[in-house]
Amino acid sequence: MPSVKPSTVLGRQLGDDLRRFRENAGLSTADAAEVLDCTKGKISRIENGHVPVRMPDLIALMQAYGVEDPEAQERLQALARRANRRRREGWWRQYESMLGDTYRDQIELEAICESIRTYQVQLVPGLLQTAEYSRAVTVASRTWQTPEEIDRFVEVRLARQERLTGESPLDFWAVLAEGVLHQQVGGPAVMRAQLEHLTTMAKRPNVTLQVLPFSRGAHSGMFGPYLLLSFPQVASLDLVLTETPAGNIWMEREPEVASYRALFDDARMAALPPTESLALIQRIAKEYTP
CATH class of the missing domain: 1.10.260.40 (lambda repressor-like DNA-binding domains)
Structure with missing residues (x-):
């Protein structure tokens, strides 16, 4: 698309x-x-x-x-x-009826932001999900009921991923808690394919992937997932999207955004370096072999 x-x-x-x-x-x-x-x-x-x-x-x-x-x-x-x-002519407009305001805003801002930094506690970030993994997450959410709704929501998630592979791709840096790699979303076969996809995407020059292992213990960023969106030249325009079961919330005041920048810095410093993270992902992927 x-x-x-x-x-x-x-x-x-x-x-x-x-x-x-x-x-x-x-x-x-x-x-x-x-x-x-x-x-x-x-x-x-x-x-x-x-x-x-x-x-x-x-x-x-x-x-x-x-x-x-x-x-x-x-x-x-x-x-x-x-x-x-x-x-209004953006590709996401054809899905207007099924997108909530916050998710639509996220897609629109993804289209123009320069970089995204994210910390994820339990799920692979949407921009890195395979179709099968995304489908399993969508079904489990119970937000979408019919096969047609589920198919369209998965289409949206996959269309968003062009921001990582298309023209002028954004810089994407994700820190994943190790539990993300062990949570069997969709079953062993889906997880193996998902982890293999992570290793492929991690080799792209605009994608940085780190894993924060269980052995690190308690740390400042362990209490919830978030995304930090940055825009060209003007740091004061940075935004944070926090993800909660009750809905996602935008934070835009500079003190709030600055606190999340510090949280992400803590997370990336505590996480394994990218090369060691990649090795861990590959090792866990083999555990899902039938």
Whole structure:
């Protein structure tokens, strides 16, 4: 399935204009955040073209910035309509009816982020899952009931993986708790194929894979899985997605994101080096041989 990325060019043009009007009005990102009742991080992502701008929000910002010239107003609104229309053309839009808001946001941000760092406690990261492993996880989740729903959800997960293998692939660094390798998702044959797939993906130049062994004992990052998404040039736009049974939660405030950067650094330092991790994965894969 071909990948269609969001139109960040149009988004950046709109964001550049909004930033200029905000600065000319003598307002800070905190002031703009108060207008939309959101975080400063969201304003920064709007101004860098990373998230779409809803038309009511755009109108509110134009009023706050004192944008009264009709031609300037029309330019901003036209840019917003075009950028949002292009975003709606992403490949994931055909699955719109089955994607929750958080998951859709994750897919859209994956399409434009530069790198992802993740720590996983029990499951192989979605971007590294085989179709059979992904299917077993989907069935176990009980979120999708019919074979058709399950098939489509697996299709979404596999389509996302083009970000690791397609044009301009993102850098992906995963630290897996050793339990991930032993949890028999789908049974021995599925697990063997999954671990063999991990060894293949780990050899890609844009993929780093480490295993945090049982022998390391307690550590600071052992209490839950998360993803840290980073964007080109602007570190303040980094986001964290925490995964919970009740649903996934975005964290975007810089102190929160910084704490997860530190957690990931702790995890990667405690984990086995990539070469030793690969050897461990290969050794465990052999244990699943019939």
